């Protein structure tokens with residue numbers, strides 16, 4: 008939202024426009040100097056250009072990206088654009104050859120249509136799972152055929168009872184899905200998942216990490232903060248582990264197909280050391296602010312001038328680093344500006360700039376004339 012109290016012209020030309028950088032923020036509010044996001048284009052099939060494609064339907068991409076968790080495992084079936092885990096004597100999950108930490112994952116899965124007529128034990132209905140950070144110490148988002156497992160179905164034909172924190176869309180053994188948007192078995196289902204691992208400083212847990220899960224476009228895990236590593240029957244608290252691990256797809260003795268798998272590694276917001284009230288460290292912030300100040304100062308044609316544009320440009324520099332030559336030139340320019348006759352529009356725009364610096368404690372109030 009653009010503030011109604013400033014003109015569009017001021018907004019477009021102001022070097023200092025919003026609250027200034029501070030000890031935890033290397034950038035101002037509405038900072039035009041802040042780096043812009045990188046371009047990502049999306050293919051017609053929906054794959055972002057910066058994603059790592061983990062399975063594109065071919066045998067080559069399966070063998071390039073995945074390996075079996077068990078030695079001499081019975082192989083998965085790779086056919087019709089899908090990789091399918093089948094009930095087998097030497098059944099095995101698969102895991103990626105590469106390791107990942109925080110990430111955005113897209114994966115599609117399908118259960119056999121025949122499960123619609125199967126009234127067996129709920130946990131055996133097409134059980135698999137998406138494990139982040141490997142299956143030993145990782146975090147599972149459940150894959151299961153649980154179309155019939157919803158409150159509205161209770162007591163009706165097709166109702167499949169189950170423990171709720173184990174149905175499809177659950178963070179297994181921790182949190183049930185918020186809704187059941189599954190399609191019937193035989194149809195492709197879509198998971199889009201954002202995973203952030205727990206953050207530790209030594210043995211101190213800084214943040215438990217989170218799972219945000221969309222199933223068929225519907226939010227089923229809303230930034231669920233993990234309570235532990237995936238478990239069965241017993242609670243298992245979080246504990247430190249390596250910062251990267253393979254993505255794994257579980258073998259649970261059921262047939263489940265997967266396709267269109269891609270992943271985008273993400274940076275944790277806790278890695279942001281230069282602009283975050285939660286995680287920035289003051290030394291990194293200060294270094295970046297000084298770097299920006301030096302860059303901006305070098306662009307000022309004549310720092311000894313005292314026209315409105317120079318005063319505002321120097322104000323921007325001191326907003327980042329109010330010290331040394333920057334401070335000296337800025338104060339001299341303001342003094343000269345104040346003591347000379349200026350157009351009203353120049354006085355107004357300089358005044359607006361100085362007001363922001365005063366408001367943010369960069370300069371004392373008596374600088375404003």
Ligand code: MG
Nearest residue numbers: 134135136150
């Ligand atoms: Mg499972």
